[in-house]
Amino acid sequence: MSPDDVMIIVIAGLLSTSCAVLGGFLVLRGQALLPDAVSHAVLPGIVLIFLLTGERASLWTVVGATAFGVLCVLGSDWLRRSGVVESDAALALVFPALFSLGILGISRFASGAHIDLDSAIYGDLTFAPLRTISLFGADVPRSLVITGIATVAVVALVVALWRPLQAASFDPAFAELAGLRGRLTGQVLLVAVAGLAVVAFDSVGAILVITFFVVPASTARLLTARLGSMLVVAAGCGWIASVAGHGVAVSLDTSIPGTIGLTSGALFALALVLAPRRGLLARWKART
Amino acid sequence: MSGTVTGSLQAGPLGGLLESLPLSYPDAVVVVGTAVVGFVAGLLGPLAVLRQRSMFGDAMSHGTLAGVAVAFLLTGAKVPELLLLGAAISATLAAFAMIALERAGRLRSDAAIGVVLSVSLTLGIVLLTGISDSGNAQQSGLDEYLLGQTAGMVERDIVVALAGAGVAVAVVLLGFRLLRSATFDPGFTAVAGVRTWVVDAASTGLLALAVVLGVRTVGAILMVALLVAPVVTARQLTTRLAVLLPLSAVIGAVCGAVGGLVSGRAELPAGPVIVLLATALAVLSVVLAPRRGVIARARAGRLREERGRVAR
């Protein structure tokens, strides 16, 4: 394996770690589709920042994109709370509209620019090692720095907010009454998801965002009985999928994010059938 | 190019209809095509929305990609009808996978949708990448299924869409009473002796039809909005399913037609324009609708409160 290959795996693995940790909470709270919606909704933010500053990969891009991600979350939440629209319909209403704005923005004002829709959707993980920034005198891939910071930040956040997150995901009323500020930490979680979805979107494209947030966490839920172990196993599944998926992609010469996603799916299918306690086989045996 | 257009104008079964519109022929094709697509999505959208399965449609529309790619690989040519068939099969498979994960796998519905969405999309991407790497000259245009395309629309597409619309209307008319009890009261159908899986299968099939017809026009990513937005708008204006279905279909058709026309004139992609139109209508109706709107409700709540205070 070349150093570039290792770099791709490390970037994907780091990202899968942070996504799995937040995704675990989303899956347990019934908000698993939020990252997918957010990753689409950020497009107008990216376009807007490009139109204003002419840059498509600056810190401002992250800020602008996150703003629209948060807008998507708040907008669908407002629709839901108005009591008129169910929460799933609210999400389905908001994110396509924002994505549409983004596409119209590109085709109207920025068609000459290099906001390449394909790379936004498929991700350009393959070229991630080539885009470097200089850090302490050394050239380091930009994505590595960003995903590294994001992962450390996410893990620190979850450790600091462990009790309120755990209690509010399990029993919201208790978390509120115990003075743990469950609703507030829920909102912090959503902002963190929006920010991380932007980082992931930038590095691996929209497809892998939903995969990394949902599939490893769902796999881990089948295998574990405690929240802590679930999040660790989820991150592990993400790393396995990154390594194996990269290997498959190289040997078949195909899309790396695509094969990482498929490997995650395969791990999930294995766990669904074979998981010791909650797997289909185990439950079938318990019944007969 | 103009020769073939005139040719199909004379030979096409819809020649008369398209001519009667005060539009140029290519515009007329797009407007009628998007209107039919919007009509079908609006008519069948309630199957997803009223059963709290809106995002189901999202996973199904992403599921079409793999089917399109497989159909292309198998036939080696871009025959639209075969690609549509492939799309329909894989969208249906995606839907059944989600139902199975929920029932047998005991996953929550959002996680089931997320897993299926992710796997079917990545599968589609891997297959499409493989096709485009193989350098097949005809493949260009396969990825228009992701973002949608109206430019290549021809009369034959409208005929296919109209046939689909006919099927949809027929099934909805025939199964209306069943549909009503299934959407509003799942317990009732079980009692009435109709197995829930029959209803599930039928509504899944119909949703697949709507998704497949729409996906080439508005794209896999945006398709879900066309299923959901007209229903939300119509739901604000009526509570009766017998009114809701046609109303939602008409709203869908109008958004499709207007969006198709505007996008053609402004040289913008049609999918986003149609979706933004439909969403704008939905948001307006959520805020302004006479009885169920946010403003109307707030006003009613304040009135009741005042009356209560006077009574005390």
Next chain:
Amino acid sequence: MTDDVLAPAEAAGGTDDVLLRTGGGRMTEPALRLQGMSASYGGRPVLTGVDVEIPAGVLSAVVGPNGAGKSTMVKAALGLVPSVRGTVRWLGQPLRRVRKRVAYVPQSDAVAKDFPITAVQVVEMGRYPHRGWLRRLTPADDDCVAGAMAQVGVADLADRPLDELSGGQRQRVFLARALAQRADLIVLDEPFTAVDARTEKALLEILTRLCREGVSVIAVHHDLREVLDSFDHAVLMAGTVVAAGAPADVLTPEHLETAYGMAPLAAR
């Protein structure tokens, strides 16, 4: 740390003293006092003009037909319903000043069914109000948790995943969490719905014993017969308070007629 003074049993410490409380003297204030409370869901009023006082140190039931606003009244008083008006006093104080002294056992379907958590982890949450976001649980906390689990008879289930437990076992675990909090007041929302008869009897015995020791218990309940037989106090609801007081005085045919539109006890 001054807050910990409010949890008197904790000061007593030790597993054997789980039941020992010093509360008696402070219990002169009513457990719950509501004045002119109203609450609404999505613009629709559910409760109007609720004025009621529930005495401290007794086993009290909130009863009424479905949709009478029993759960809503309790949740609104606990600040779990968005639009609420009126005055709420728990143990004579606003809720935010007595959070640690009030424990809540939610309705069984209000809790995430499929959450990866073990029984002991649930009971440990009862110590969170005292330890906040970050402070570690001390050995004294662990003792308190173990004592609470033993008291409701789930000590042997400590490491079992919650989703493997029966409805009755789960309800015992949630009561253990309330006990581990060492609260002066325990509020339960329909505690016996998903529970077998034996567990119901056992839980009721534990609650009665707690009251003898000075703890106040308020339970939303629907079994009028049981309220008559085992509870000290009852509040009958139908969109507002129909009657409150000793169960025998509250559950009279006239009051029940008002609340239910018929006499449910006679109908049985």
